[in-house]
Amino acid sequence: MEKWFIKNKKQDFRQLAKEAGISEIVARLLINRDIYKKRDVDLFLNPELSYLSNPEDMRDMVKAADILYKKIDENKKIRIVGDFDVDGVMSVFILYKGLKKLGANVDYVIPDRIMDGYGINMDIVRAAKYDGVDTILTCDNGIAAIEQINLAKSIGLTVIVTDHHDIPYTDDGLKVYLKSNADAIINPKQQDCNYPEKTLCGAGISYILVRYLFSRSKDDYEVDEFLQYAAIATICDVVDLVGENRIIVKKGLEILNRTKNIGLNALIDMCGIKDKEIGVYHVGFIIGPTINASGRLDSALYALKLLLCEDVVQAYDIAKNLRDLNEARKSLTNSGVDMVINQIEKDGMNYNKVIVVYEPEIHESIAGIIAGRVKDKYNKPTIVLTRGNEGVKGSARSIEDYNMFEELSKCKDLLNKFGGHPMAAGLSLDENNIEHLRNRLNEYTSLTDEDLIPKVYIDMELPIEYISYKLIEDIRILEPFGKGNVKPLFGGKKLKIYKGYILGVNKNVLKLSLLSFSGQKIEGLLFSDGQGFLMSVEERYGTLQKENMLKGLENSIVVDIIYYPNVNEYNGNSTLQVVIQNYRLN
Numbered sequence: 136m137e138k139w140f141i142k143n144k145k146q147d148f149r150q151l152a153k154e155a156g157i158s159e160i161v162a163r164l165l166i167n168r169d170i171y172k173k174r175d176v177d178l179f180l181n182p183e184l185s186y187l188s189n190p191e192d193m194r195d196m197v198k199a200a201d202i203l204y205k206k207i208d209e210n211k212k213i214r215i216v217g218d219f220d221v222d223g224v225m226s227v228f229i230l231y232k233g234l235k236k237l238g239a240n241v242d243y244v245i246p247d248r249i250m251d252g253y254g255i256n257m258d259i260v261r262a263a264k265y266d267g268v269d270t271i272l273t274c275d276n277g278i279a280a281i282e283q284i285n286l287a288k289s290i291g292l293t294v295i296v297t298d299h300h301d302i303p304y305t306d307d308g309l310k311v312y313l314k315s316n317a318d319a320i321i322n323p324k325q326q327d328c329n330y331p332e333k334t335l336c337g338a339g340i341s342y343i344l345v346r347y348l349f350s351r352s353k354d355d356y357e358v359d360e361f362l363q364y365a366a367i368a369t370i371c372d373v374v375d376l377v378g379e380n381r382i383i384v385k386k387g388l389e390i391l392n393r394t395k396n397i398g399l400n401a402l403i404d405m406c407g408i409k410d411k412e413i414g415v416y417h418v419g420f421i422i423g424p425t426i427n428a429s430g431r432l433d434s435a436l437y438a439l440k441l442l443l444c445e446d447v448v449q450a451y452d453i454a455k456n457l458r459d460l461n462e463a464r465k466s467l468t469n470s471g472v473d474m475v476i477n478q479i480e481k482d483g484m485n486y487n488k489v490i491v492v493y494e495p496e497i498h499e500s501i502a503g504i505i506a507g508r509v510k511d512k513y514n515k516p517t518i519v520l521t522r523g524n525e526g527v528k529g530s531a532r533s534i535e536d537y538n539m540f541e542e543l544s545k546c547k548d549l550l551n552k553f554g555g556h557p558m559a560a561g562l563s564l565d566e567n568n569i570e571h572l573r574n575r576l577n578e579y580t581s582l583t584d585e586d587l588i589p590k591v592y593i594d595m596e597l598p599i600e601y602i603s604y605k606l607i608e609d610i611r612i613l614e615p616f617g618k619g620n621v622k623p624l625f626g627g628k629k630l631k632i633y634k635g636y637i638l639g640v641n642k643n644v645l646k647l648s649l650l651s652f653s654g655q656k657i658e659g660l661l662f663s664d665g666q667g668f669l670m671s672v673e674e675r676y677g678t679l680q681k682e683n684m685l686k687g688l689e690n691s692i693v694v695d696i697i698y699y700p701n702v703n704e705y706n707g708n709s710t711l712q713v714v715i716q717n718y719r720l721n
Contacts, residue, residue, distance in 0.1 A: 137589040190347035194328035199319035211269035215243040218275040219430030225338040225368035226274035233345030275337025284315040332379040338368030362387040371423035375619025398441035401450035428461035431500035491573035495522040503530030531560040536586040597625035693721040
């Protein structure tokens with residue numbers, strides 16, 4: 136069961152179309168994405184680097200740059216402390232290579248996911264002091280490291296934090312935001328930060344810091360090469376691909392498609408996408424997960440080593456190992472999902488509004504992936520917990536009507552540690568608190584049954600008569616698509632099905648020949664749920680599948696669809712078609 140909604144933002148799309156020189160359909164698509172102010176429209180349609188905001192507007196940017204230049208001049212040892220996911224790896228790479236170019240005495244550490252956990256910890260601080268480090272520079276972490284930074288300051292270290300995560304706060308009736316004693320804190324989410332773009336990922340902030348450092352140098356350093364790494368992180372961290380993130384991704388993908396990085400080229404080749412135009416899909420579902428696999432099942436330093444590699448043979452060896460790790464990760468994930476779903480169904484947790492499941496045998500590095508899969512299946516906020524080296528650890532994934540970070544904040548007395556975003560979080564707790572956490576989250580949740588019904592948002596109703604090559608070309612100016620700028624979806628009503636075929640190796644793709652009431656024909660493809668469609672048709676109409684075809688249709692089956700239009704290229708011929716995302720039989 137799902138609900139369909141048509142987006143209906145109240146703005147004058149005709150006026151916008153006229154002013155921007157775009158079609159009215161594209162104007163409505165922009166408005167649906169809350170892009171209608173002149174600067175926002177100009178930035179979106181012309182995502183040039185000149186639209187990036189002044190780095191000096193970011194709180195402590197100037198202070199951090201002053202400190203770093205002073206440390207470079209004095210040859211003080213700087214240590215970068217990153218994170219083990221794609222964003223963390225790319226952040227470390229950008230800062231390390233950037234500071235190296237400026238002549239810094241710099242090295243890096245990335246915590247081990249299993250042994251160290253997320254972010255800077257006390258051991259990392261003590262090790263830095265022991266190694267003669269003068270300055271710690273965090274990236275993609277540090278905003279919540281109050282005690283760790285207190286320790287660093289007490290033993291004479293300089294600390295610069297760069298992070299993008301939500302600012303921690305007290306919850307004793309008054310929301311008071313917490314702030315560490317770091318010498319400089321760069322995070323656009325700080326209340327007193329004037330930088331307009333608040334949704335940058337960690338590597339985006341690292342890129343802007345290096346860009347600013349280079350701008351103050353007397354030497355003419357090339358900074359735009361770092362855009363490809365920031366783009367990979369921006370896509371994989373699933374931040375909104377609008378505003379400055381759109382610029383980073385658009386320009387970064389252009390550079391990635393001609394990258395000179397030996398390691399990236401080896402990885403792209405090993406993943407089987409060497410001859411393809413690398414886009415958001417390839418980064419988000421192929422390159423990113425393969426890089427992430429090192430931090431999940433081995434060490435993220437391995438992925439960083441690939442990026443820094445200057446030997447082709449070595450790069451291919453590392454890339455192959457990363458690919459193999461990712462295949463192992465996929466297998467572990469699939470078995471983990473089955474285990475969790477079986478437990479949920481067996482114990483009746485599928486009736487809870489917030490799912491909290493403890494499965495000790497799951498590898499803790501894939502708890503977040505599994506939580507996401509389970510969340511998608513039930514459309515409910517989901518926390519998957521497993522046995523860690525020190526107690527129970529887990530990951531949470533949420534739905535749009537539930538702020539996971541805030542809800543966990545209300546339960547922080549039950550937690551040893553937590554952090555994250557409204558849609559995702561990590562946590563640790565004692566095993567005897569699992570049931571208390573489950574009960575409290577469900578007892579005090581404001582989620583209603585209505586909130587848990589999946590919602591599908593349509594940009595507009597668009598009869599198939601309007602589909603043309605020109606329309607598809609117009610829509611392409613909105614690429615790259617991703618979170619915050621999803622691929623446009625249109626609604627088509629009361630289409631007759633006069634032919635249907637099951638396709639694909641797994642017999643899960645359905646090709647339909649569709650006919651509107653005015654006589655317009657078009658082909659439609661339904662991926663992944665072809666058999667489900669057939670079952671629905673058989674239940675509703677008694678029409679049977681035979682020899683991979685739908686028989687006895689005779690225009691009797693009528694369907695509403697949600698779709699996006701594209702062009703089918705086959706044997707040198709081009710035809711218009713629609714890719715069906717959702718359907719409902721009339």
